[in-house]
Amino acid sequence: MSFPFIEACRGRATDRTPVWLMRQAGRYLPQYRAIRSRVSFLDLCKNPELAAEVTLQPVDFLEVDAAILFSDILIPVEAMGMELRYEPGPVFTNPVRDAAAVSALRVPVVQEEVPFVYEAITLLRQELQGRVPLIGFGGAPFTLACYMVEGQGSKDFATPKRLMYQAPRIYRELMDKITETSRRYLEAQITAGAEAIQIFDTWGGILAPTDYRRFVLPYSRRLIAALEAHGVPIIHFVKGAGAMLETVREAGGQVMGLDWCTPLGRARDQLGEEMAVQGNLDPSVLFAPEAVIEDEVRRILEENAGRAGHIFNLGHGILPMVDPQKAAFLVRCVHRLSSGG
């Protein structure tokens, strides 16, 4: 029982390069939109049967090498006592901006407060029957803090940065609570059956490398160390971190997720043989004709130069306007070209 995806996470050679796509369960699939026409995004996350169903859709359709739980990184944050809405981007009606608000946050007993996450994982393991491994995931503490302090998405997240600089103690108390919540949340995913964990640090790259080191790295490292003790591979994806990979590397994990702005070959040279990598096709390339997609797959495989420990993926989530047939072509292309076809 050795999945190519897990083998590659562990830096071992595989017959062909395993591939999955970030947000592979999502809006570009008509079968996903059919379900979403009946149920809101948040209700879908909280319904184990439906969450499991949309998780499996791309496994059936794309024949990817891993399933990733359909959920949202803000689910555990809502359980900390924050009011979450999607309109359609996430909005917290009560952003956390002072000591009192941080104190009021709870570190939830996740099994009781977000049981649907673990029920979905249990269901999925049953339904997958070992076809492909199941990836669990969560947000990195800093990315969660960005949303909690800003209250919504932002171009520059000036509000959390201001808190970080003006009130570092409050910031650190907040990060401690988020890190502990995330630890519980993700350990319980592993206990429920997640066979790998991806940490998404969508906003870690908005910081100068020196600030990343001071304000982000200690928390991501603490979280990843706790999860690594459980023996499943940890994928750490910090978007926009191409100029500070060595620093991000110190957070640990077996696999570094790479966005498309980071040359994969150079990243591997910098990170060394010990660390596997995941990535890194520009999601927009799926708008291109098949010949261009094939050229890009070939280029990325050539940048990897046959090294073990490469999981093919996009450099960020698949875009909603993508033709599902193009996504399926990409997966076939990776399999074919990486097995000498």
Place this chain on the structure above:
Amino acid sequence: MSFPFIEACRGRATDRTPVWLMRQAGRYLPQYRAIRSRVSFLDLCKNPELAAEVTLQPVDFLEVDAAILFSDILIPVEAMGMELRYEPGPVFTNPVRDAAAVSALRVPVVQEEVPFVYEAITLLRQELQGRVPLIGFGGAPFTLACYMVEGQGSKDFATPKRLMYQAPRIYRELMDKITETSRRYLEAQITAGAEAIQIFDTWGGILAPTDYRRFVLPYSRRLIAALEAHGVPIIHFVKGAGAMLETVREAGGQVMGLDWCTPLGRARDQLGEEMAVQGNLDPSVLFAPEAVIEDEVRRILEENAGRAGHIFNLGHGILPMVDPQKAAFLVRCVHRLSSGG
């Protein structure tokens, strides 16, 4: 008559590090907001007297080492025949998405169609009387294309990327027209009296390095080469390019603008002695207490390690919520610490 700013652009040693701030004429200044309460953003850009007045405000208040023309990168695009509104972000009501729309674009006779730009420069040179040099500026062709095709700002500019991959000939025809417009627009700024030119490529960093090389570099290089022939320093700022500085360097220019995600010391090592650098404080640091600002200035000066050819700046535009006193403190701090104070 040797300005420290110009000397540093040319890679020569200066008594103290010159400093200016991107968007130093802007919303964080009450004296700017006072004028904007009477006139719209676009009308302000088009009124030479008022544009000159707001250009000078930060020169008086901050005592920076350079003035930068108050204007907007989309001014020449409007003159190509596009309808521009601010609500408050830029919106083109007729985005360019097919061959017919590209054909319909004009390459304007800039002196006739945007005369206010050149009148403002003439006025400014008179009013500055050699106090500090005047920087002119424009958008890089790719960044202008992003707005023209998408029609507005965007997280991922999927529409221009789709055009680039699906219809490379139409994309290249568009880029040719923009590059020629930009060449005329910026050459006329130099003729009118601009003593340096900054090219803003705000979105160049959203591309994979291989795509940057194919779809952006030829146009930026062509534009910069034409401007360099006039003998004024060219600053080339590509945001988010930390993982492909060597590629961006091939576009030419005397100074590479660095965002705050790129370690300045490593960038200098990569770029070599021939190229000056500008940057790279995180604009959010201006929310921090003065002691933190001072530490960050010291860190950046230490990363530069006394090398000639460093212009201090933020890594992107100053944020609207910043206290003007903090900006003035920053400028004093750079001057004091870089002159051994």
